[in-house]
Amino acid sequence: MQFGVFTVGDVTPDPTTGRTPTEGERIAAMVAIAKAAEDAGLDVFATGEHHNPPFVPSSPTTLLGYIAAQTTRLQLSTATTLITTNDPVKIAEDYAMLQHLAGGRVDLMLGRGNTGPVYPWFGKDIRDGVALAVENYALLRRLWREDVVDWSGTHRTPLQSFTSTPRPLDGVPPFVWHGSIRTPQIAEQAAYYGDGFFHNNIFWPMEHTAAMVDLYRRRWEHHGHGPADTAIVGLGGQVFMRPRSQDAVAEFRPYFDVAPVYGHGPSLEEFMATTPLTVGSPQQVIDRYAAMRDDVGDYQRQLFLMDHAGLPLEVVLEQIAILGEEVVPVLRHELAVGRPAHVPDAPTHASLVAAAGGAHDGTVYAPADDVTGASPEPVR
Structure with a gap:
């Protein structure tokens, strides 16, 4: 079982002080959070991809590459890579490059974004959202698995004898999670390919999450990847902790009440009752999240x-320390109890290489350079 943190990279005023961090401060904070996650014994750091204020992570591979150079164990991922508005050729190249730089500590979660206008910003039509996700991912898979690709489709220009470089590290592409909150077609896509399905259920009741995960599991089995309980599932969550639950609620309430993502709506108590948001003691978080597998x-x-929501960096770092010291070790133990032996762990580069029969160098040695016509040195 992997545990980690993800960021959406919002630049939000602290409602208790009125101060808004600069973009530079917020970017530096995300790096500090990733390093703190590794120090706390967590497994994963993931970043969103957004191209609109008040968010800053418009270039996930740049951020993750910088973090890769300052960490040794942490799995680096995305909370969204926009498969609809990014060119799949660029995704193939960028994440293969990141995979090499990070020594394989990379996977990614494909999604369609958090705002409709992102489609015309990148020359796309939101009405094609699902079709773009399906077609672009089919091309991305081929770019990572075939040395030379000839392709034509509906939503981009054709490719003729195209080789995406660099080739995936050890000949094995990064593992892909398909992220969706409410779209059955994306759960079906994940199941069809035997990929992971991530339900970022931070705004939804567990009944909805359970239904989406159940659909994915049933379709995974239908497509012949194994029993439904071997499907690869991830969940989102939100917590804020203090030793006494009353103190946690009192401290977090002003941030919740005006947060751009959920403020000015249901009360904190209503939101906690209907979503995974848990504000309270570490034991309350343990109890809530240990019970997730009863549903999924x-x-x-x-x-x-x-x-x-504008939480100061020092508070976030305190929260990560609590998560690593008091919550995750207990959850690891509780969620391991009764877990069937045939249920797999989350894929890693090492496990994917082993499943592929071992590593191989995927470098494509072209017969001649396009510009100079020079042939490469013979391989020794």
Whole structure:
């Protein structure tokens, strides 16, 4: 079971002081959060991808590459990579490059974004959202698995004898999670390919989450990847903790009440009752998240949103320390109890290489350079 944190990279005023961090401060904070997650013994750091204020992570591979150079163990992922508005050729190249730089500590979660206008910003039509997700991912898979690709489709220009470089590290592409909150077609896409399904259920009741995960599991089995309980599932979550629950609620309430993502709506108590948001003691968080598998079965990845709504960096770092010291060790133990032996762990680069029969160098040695016509040195 993997545990980690994800960021949406919002630049939000602290409602208790009125101060808004600069973009530079917020970017530096995300790096500090990733390093703190590794120090706390967590497994994963993931970043969103957004191209509109008040968010800053418009270039996930740049951020994750910088973090890769300052960490040694942390799995680096995305909370969204926009498969609809990014060119799949660029995704293939960028994440293969990141995979090499990070020594394989990379996977990614594909999604369609948090705002409709992102489609015309990148020359796309939101009415094609699902079709773009399906077609672009089919091309992305081929770019990572075939040395030379000839392709034509509906939503981009054709490719003729195209090789995406660099090739995936050790000949094995990064593992892909398909993220969706409410779209059955994306759960079906994940199941069809035997990929992971991540339900970022931070705004939804567990009944909805359970239904989406159940659909994915049933379709996973239908497509011949194994029993439904072997499907690869991830969940989102949100917590804020203090030793006494009353103190946690009192401290977090002003941030919740005006947060751009959920403020000015249901009360904190109503939101906690109907979504996974848990504000209270570490034991309350343990109890709430240990019970998640009652609804979705044994799953592989749990990510927590910690650094949102204007919370100061020092508070976020305190929260990550509590998560690593008091919560995750207990959850690891409790969620391991009774877990069937045939239920897999979350895929890693090492496990994917082993499943592929071992590593191989995927470098494509072209017969001649396009510009100079020079042939490469013979391979020794």
